[in-house]
Structure formats: structure tokens, C-alpha cells
Amino acid sequence: MITSPADTVIADKDTWTGKIRDRAVKELPPDRLLPDSQPSYVASWAYVFGALSIGAFAVVLLSGAVLAVEGPAWWHKSSAGLFVNSLHMWSTEFFFMFMVVHLWAKFFMAAWRGKRKATWITGVLAFMVSIGTAFTGYLSQQNFDSEWIATQAKDGINSTGAGAFWNVLNFGQMLMWHIVLLPLVVAAVVGLHVLLVRRRGVVPPFAPTNAQLAKAGLSLAPAVSGGGDAPVLEEPLKPPASEPHVQHEPVAAPAVQEPTGQAAASQEPTAGLSSQPLWNLPEAQS
Amino acid sequence: MNLLAALVHLGGTGKYINWGVLQISLANLIIIAVMILMLVVAIALPFPKHESRRK
Amino acid sequence: MSAASTSFTTTAHGSRRFRPDRDVVEWQGPYRRYDLAKEVFVCFVVVLLLTVVCAIVFSSPDERPVTVKSWSNAAPVDFAQTAMTELDGTSGVATYGPPYTQVPGAGQMLGPVSIERAVGVRIPINTAQDFVLKPLATLPNRPALRSAIASYEGASASQQAAWDAAYENVVANASFSDGQLVVKAGPYGPVGVLINNLESMARTGALDGALLQSPQLYATNYTNPLLFIADGTYLADQAGLRHLQGDQWGMMNETGNFPGQAWLWLYTFWYQVNPMKSSSNGDVEVWAIMMVLTVLLALVPFIPGVRSIPRKLGIYRLIWRVHYRSLGPEIVSQMPPGNQPLRR
Numbered sequence: 001m002i003t004s005p006a007d008t009v010i011a012d013k014d015t016w017t018g019k020i021r022d023r024a025v026k027e028l029p030p031d032r033l034l035p036d037s038q039p040s041y042v043a044s045w046a047y048v049f050g051a052l053s054i055g056a057f058a059v060v061l062l063s064g065a066v067l068a069v070e071g072p073a074w075w076h077k078s079s080a081g082l083f084v085n086s087l088h089m090w091s092t093e094f095f096f097m098f099m100v101v102h103l104w105a106k107f108f109m110a111a112w113r114g115k116r117k118a119t120w121i122t123g124v125l126a127f128m129v130s131i132g133t134a135f136t137g138y139l140s141q142q143n144f145d146s147e148w149i150a151t152q153a154k155d156g157i158n159s160t161g162a163g164a165f166w167n168v169l170n171f172g173q174m175l176m177w178h179i180v181l182l183p184l185v186v187a188a189v190v191g192l193h194v195l196l197v198r199r200r201g202v203v204p205p206f207a208p209t210n211a212q213l214a215k216a217g218l219s220l221a222p223a224v225s226g227g228g229d230a231p232v233l234e235e236p237l238k239p240p241a242s243e244p245h246v247q248h249e250p251v252a253a254p255a256v257q258e259p260t261g262q263a264a265a266s267q268e269p270t271a272g273l274s275s276q277p278l279w280n281l282p283e284a285q286s
Numbered sequence: 287m288n289l290l291a292a293l294v295h296l297g298g299t300g301k302y303i304n305w306g307v308l309q310i311s312l313a314n315l316i317i318i319a320v321m322i323l324m325l326v327v328a329i330a331l332p333f334p335k336h337e338s339r340r341k
Numbered sequence: 342m343s344a345a346s347t348s349f350t351t352t353a354h355g356s357r358r359f360r361p362d363r364d365v366v367e368w369q370g371p372y373r374r375y376d377l378a379k380e381v382f383v384c385f386v387v388v389l390l391l392t393v394v395c396a397i398v399f400s401s402p403d404e405r406p407v408t409v410k411s412w413s414n415a416a417p418v419d420f421a422q423t424a425m426t427e428l429d430g431t432s433g434v435a436t437y438g439p440p441y442t443q444v445p446g447a448g449q450m451l452g453p454v455s456i457e458r459a460v461g462v463r464i465p466i467n468t469a470q471d472f473v474l475k476p477l478a479t480l481p482n483r484p485a486l487r488s489a490i491a492s493y494e495g496a497s498a499s500q501q502a503a504w505d506a507a508y509e510n511v512v513a514n515a516s517f518s519d520g521q522l523v524v525k526a527g528p529y530g531p532v533g534v535l536i537n538n539l540e541s542m543a544r545t546g547a548l549d550g551a552l553l554q555s556p557q558l559y560a561t562n563y564t565n566p567l568l569f570i571a572d573g574t575y576l577a578d579q580a581g582l583r584h585l586q587g588d589q590w591g592m593m594n595e596t597g598n599f600p601g602q603a604w605l606w607l608y609t610f611w612y613q614v615n616p617m618k619s620s621s622n623g624d625v626e627v628w629a630i631m632m633v634l635t636v637l638l639a640l641v642p643f644i645p646g647v648r649s650i651p652r653k654l655g656i657y658r659l660i661w662r663v664h665y666r667s668l669g670p671e672i673v674s675q676m677p678p679g680n681q682p683l684r685r
Binding site for chain 3: 044146220
């Protein structure tokens with residue numbers, strides 16, 4: 001935005017910085033990046049498991065950082081070290097518990113709908129990389145468990161050819177993957193995943209069934225041939241049994257494309273009421 | 287009280303449940319049961335309502 | 342008016358049909374105050390508290406590892422038998438093939454291909470040298486041992502094989518008493534001296550260090566001692582007692598009564614069923630299955646049928662029940678054209 005004569009000299013669209021900034025602000029303007037409201041359908045504790053997963057990841061990272069401060073031998077000799085190791089182990093268990101429940105909830109919501117496939121895919125990727133990160137952690141314990149895991153897992157990994165380069169018996173290599181490389185990858189994938197959620201918003205519910213409409217005291221007018229695409233309510237409107245503070249304003253069928261051929265089941269010509277959107281948001285860019 | 291020693295000793299011989307080809311530790315079974323319970327409770331519990339907001 | 346960000350028609354004229362398992366009509370309805378930053382912070386505090394409580398109540402496992410020292414003291418005959426197989430090249434590691442040893446035809450096959458074999462030997466190990474002879478050579482002040490090593494290394498391959506076979510015969514029935522390995526006499530040349538010395542070296546702990554053989558003092562790669570230990574039966578027996586073996590679904594388990602890696606349930610499941618269970622290519626087969634399933638999980642949004650399961654199951658109606666109960670006339674603007682109400 002140009003605010004002074006001096007600004008007219010600068011062609012910020014030509015700089016990499018300017019292009020990156022413009023693209024970032026276009027994809028994720030501040031109120032989409034950090035919204036302080038959510039659609040009214042985001043009203044279930046089932047939505048909390050993503051945040052719990054992130055909370056658990058933070059505890060994993062912090063406890064891991066404390067272990068790093070003292071080095072990998074500390075927790076075998078010190079009871080404070082064993083306590084921090086316990087924090088790291090239990091937060092990892094919670095991380096996987098919450099992440100998998102989050103996956104189940106997102107599956108039941110079919111959260112990939114509406115151009116959210118990348119969100120789903122990055123979620124699966126985060127899961128897989130987390131498994132790899134946990135695996136390298138188990139290998140870095142320098143105790144009986146890690147010894148057994150390493151000598152057994154080597155067969156599976158060798159069978160794919162990867163064992164020639166990624167040696168589970170090499171403690172130094174596994175430790176560095178665990179504390180340097182893989183946490184960065186997990187953080188990057190989780191970060192991308194969250195940004196994708198913010199970009200598209202939380203997936204809307206499925207359209208209601210007849211039964212659900214009836215329960216709300218609504219029903220759609222039956223299809224009439226030769227009409228537009230838009231659904232319309234039957235007259236008279238019945239007030240739904242719902243919370244008093246959710247205001248319903250008169251709405252109309254939105255403008256839709258004319259059908260150019262044979263239309264499927266329910267089309268409706270008689271749009272009666274004037275359109276009044278209830279909520280204005282910056283246009284979601286597709 | 288030494289807060290750094292375990293109050294519940296989980297060492298020693300593990301308890302396992304066998305069912306056909308399936309063998310699972312009691313600890314892992316509890317973890318999985320808790321996960322299912324968490325999802326069921328999360329769906330069932332009512333969510334606090336906030337004022338609807340208009341910008 | 343604010344249009345839906347995607348528009349659909351019910352026609353097939355080059356425009357997409359609305360598919361409820363793939364598409365949505367973006368939300369036009371009311372919003373509610375929702376403090377995301379506070380939610381994440383509260384979740385962090387909740388998990389931190391849960392973690393601290395579990396750490397205090399349960400702690401975490403830390404069973405000491407099996408070392409060459411602890412193994413040879415606890416199971417000296419098993420150690421001697423294993424050491425002999427390392428010397429004569431019949432051990433698990435010696436016959437493993439890539440990435441450790443060059444063994445024609447070794448390497449798991451996936452159909453017609455062995456990726457393992459194609460990649461080749463990149464962590465070369467000579468078990469006779471690396472596990473037996475070179476460590477023995479580091480021991481000072483043992484003239485009898487020194488001449489036994491020289492005698493063995495100077496002999497022809499067929500002479501070595503004859504000695505090896507003779508010792509294999511007697512060590513099968515070995516016993517251990519008064520800190521000494523006891524085997525019958527036989528035509529095994531210097532091999533008896535070699536194995537006896539290796540046994541005593543192991544029992545003092547000197548072999549653990551010698552196996553690392555790092556040229557610069559500092560070591561972080563435990564390949565050799567771990568492979569040597571895993572060639573014996575002692576480690577596997579200890580693992581079996583702790584329910585960690587493959588056919589005990591051990592991949593999911595932790596020592597004691599601690600929770601383990603429940604998320605590996607499907608990976609270890611395939612090892613319990615045929616043909617993978619009894620296949621000599623079981624590892625690569627299970628890996629291939631799991632890689633395919635992982636890709637399919639990532640691609641669920643593209644798979645017809647699978648992506649319809651959430652809508653058909655209907656659990657979403659419980660999750661969004663507040664929404665469905667509060668439907669009003671504005672729902673009209675949020676119904677997908679040509680496809681409403683939702684047919685189950």
C-alpha cells in the first residue's frame with residue numbers, strides 16, 4: 001500500500017521478498033492465520049485432539065531438550081535423569097494416543113472434503129514420520145530394549161536395501177537422526193498441516209438428510225422440472241427448535257448456474273426471498 | 287518421600303492376554319481402550335456454547 | 342452476495358458433479374468465538390500435567406543391556422559355540438549376505454527382485470577376523486595364544502576347515518566348570534586355544550571394547566558387538582522371557598508392564614500370518630505390504646468406496662448434532678445443488 005511519495009519509487013513486486021510476502025498474505029491473511037472465531041458447527045470435544053497432539057509434541061520436545069542438555073548417558077545414572085526420561089516416554093505415548101484419535105475423528109468427519117486432500121495427506125505423513133522418529137528414539141536408549149529392537153529391526157530394514165545406508169546398530173547415526181533430522185521434519189510437516197487447516201478452514205458438516213431437516217422443522221420443496229438448481233424451503237416456514245441466540249435472517253436461494261442439460265432429482269424454480277448472507281469473510285481463494 | 291521413584295512398579299514380568307493369534311500386553315490393551323473411550327466421551331460430552339458473533 | 346467458493350451443476354457438460362464424499366459447499370453461516378491460542382496452551386498444560394503424573398507414578402523402564410561380558414558369564418557354553426561359528430563362517434552374520442557379507446544367492450526376494458542383493462555389501466564384516474582373531478591379537482603377554490593365532494592363520498583353507506569341523510563336534514557337548522570351558526580332546530589344532538582365550542577375554546569384559554575397534558578411541562557404532570551377541574541364543578532367550586520375540590507380537594511390546602508401541606500393531610500382525618510367517622522373504626514382504634497400505638491411507642480421499650465410509654457410517658451425525666439441531670432457513674443457501682437432502 002502506497003502511503004507517501006517516497007513509496008512510489010519502490011517496486012516491491014519485483015523483489016523475492018515482496019513476492020513471498022504478497023503470496024503469504026494472500027493465502028493466509030492475518031484473520032485467517034489466527035482467527036478468533038470458528039464456524040458454529042465447530043462445537044464438539046472431538047475437535048480438541050489436534051491441539052492435544054500439538055501439546056504433547058511440545059512436551060516431547062521440551063523433555064527431549066532437557067535430556068540433550070545432559071547427554072545420552074545421564075538418565076541411566078541419575079534419578080533426576082530417569083524422571084526426565086519418563087517424561088519423554090509418557091509424553092510420546094500421549095502424543096501417539098491423541099494423534100491417532102485425531103485421525104479417527106477426522107476420518108469420521110471425512111475431513112478431506114472441499115479441497116482439503118493435502119491436509120489429510122500431510123496428516124498421514126506426520127503420522128509416518130512420527131513413527132520413524134519414535135523408532136530412532138527407542139534405538140537410542142542404550143539398554144536391553146534398544147539392543148533387542150536394533151538386532152531385530154535390522155532384518156526388516158536390510159531386506160529393503162535401506163540397511164546398507166541406515167544402520168540401526170549404529171547408535172551415533174540413530175541418535176543424530178532422532179535429535180536433529182527427524183524432529184525438524186516432524187515440526188515442518190505438522191506446521192504445514194496446521195497452515196493447510198487454516199487456509200481452508202475446518203471442514204463443514206455433510207449436508208443434512210431429510211430426517212435431520214424434519215427434526216429441525218424444515219423441509220425442501222419438491223423438485224419441479226425446468227427450474228434452477230437452487231433448493232428452496234417449503235412454505236410456510238416453521239421456526240426450528242434451536243438456541244435462541246442464533247439469529248435466522250430471511251434468506252433466498254443463491255444465484256446459481258442455469259442447468260444446460262438434464263438435471264438430477266431436486267431442482268427448484270420458485271425462489272421467493274431476498275438473499276442476505278449471514279456472515280462476510282474474506283473470499284476463500286481456491 | 288522420594289518423588290523420583292515409581293509409586294506403581296511396572297517392571298518385572300509383563301501381563302499378557304492371548305486370544306487366538308492375538309497376543310497383547312495388558313498395558314497396550316489399556317492404552318487402546320483409553321483411546322476408544324476418549325473418542326466416545328469427546329463425542330458424547332456437550333460442548334459449552336458461546337455467544338454467536340457478528341463482525 | 343457471497344457465492345460458494347466452488348460451484349457445481351448437476352449436468353455433465355464439462356463441469357463437476359457434486360460428490361458428497363469429495364466436495365463441500367463452504368460455510369455461509371454464523372461463527373462463534375473460539376480462542377485457538379488458549380486452547381493449544383491449555384492442551385499443553387493438560388498433557389504436561391498428565392505426563393508428570395505418569396512419570397511420578399510409573400517411571401520408565403531401563404533394563405541393562407546384555408554385553409559380551411554378561412553373556413559369556415551367564416551362558417559360557419552358548420558363547421563358545423557362537424564364537425566357533427564366527428570363526429568357521431557358519432554363524433548368522435557370516436551367512437547373512439548383504440549388507441554384511443558376500444554370500445552368493447543371499448538376500449530376500451520380493452518377487453523376482455532382491456533389492457538387498459542389488460545394493461550389496463556396504464558394511465563389510467569378516468567374522469573370523471573381526472570377531473575372533475583381531476580381538477585376540479590385542480591381548481598382550483600370551484605366547485601360547487600368539488603362536489596359536491599364527492598357526493591358524495598360516496594354515497591352508499582346507500586345514501582350517503578340518504580343525505573347525507573337529508572343534509564344532511566337541512563344542513556341541515561342551516561344559517563349563519571352575520571358570521574353564523571343558524571340551525573333549527580332538528584333532529582341532531590351535532582352535533581350542535583360540536576359543537578358550539576368547540572365552541576368558543569375553544568374561545573379563547575386554548572383548549566388548551576390542552570388538553568396537555575404533556581407530557580413534559571414541560566409538561558410537563556398536564555394529565560388531567551387537568551382531569556377535571545376537572548370533573547367540575542367550576539374547577533371544579532373554580527377549581522371549583520379556584515377550585519381545587517376533588511371534589509374541591514383540592514389536593509392540595516394552596519390557597515389564599510398560600506400554601510399548603501400540604501403533605505398530607498392524608506391522609507386527611503380518612508376521613503372525615502366513616505366508617509371511619514362514620516365508621524366508623517374510624521381512625521384505627511385510628515391508629512391501631505396509632508401504633502399500635501407508636500410501637493407500639494417504640490416498641483415502643481419492644479412493645471411492647473407502648472415502649464414502651464416514652458418510653455411510655453416520656458417526657458424523659453425533660459429532661455435528663448441535664449443528665443439525667440448529668438448522669434454520671439459511672441452510673437452503675448451504676445445500677449443495679442437485680444433491681440435497683443428503684441421501685444416505
